Amino acid sequence: xxxxxxxxxxxxxxxxxxxxxxxxxxxxxxxxxxxxxxxxxxxxxxxxxxxxxxxxxxxxxxxxxxxxxxxxxxxxxxxx
Numbered sequence: 262x263x264x265x266x267x268x269x270x271x272x273x274x275x276x277x278x279x280x281x282x283x284x285x286x287x288x289x290x291x292x293x294x295x296x297x298x299x300x301x302x303x304x305x306x307x308x309x310x311x312x313x314x315x316x317x318x319x320x321x322x323x324x325x326x327x328x329x330x331x332x333x334x335x336x337x338x339x340x341x
Contacts, residue, residue, distance in 0.1 A: 275304040292322035
């Protein structure tokens with residue numbers, strides 16, 4: 262199934278896109294999704310960590326993805 266994926270901040274620079282459709286297997290978890298991202302976009306390894314939100318809510322690695330979900334890849338944020 263295809264998952265609409267939004268990239269923010271430095272992550273959009275690293276993948277050269279702000280929005281992509283990522284193909285995942287049915288019943289994939291956020292952890293599986295992160296693995297697919299690392300395989301397809303090795304440039305994401307340049308940042309230490311990033312958060313994943315599903316349908317505008319931060320998601321745990323165990324969260325299962327469903328058809329129609331929108332996933333956001335959010336880089337670490339610092340302020341001052």
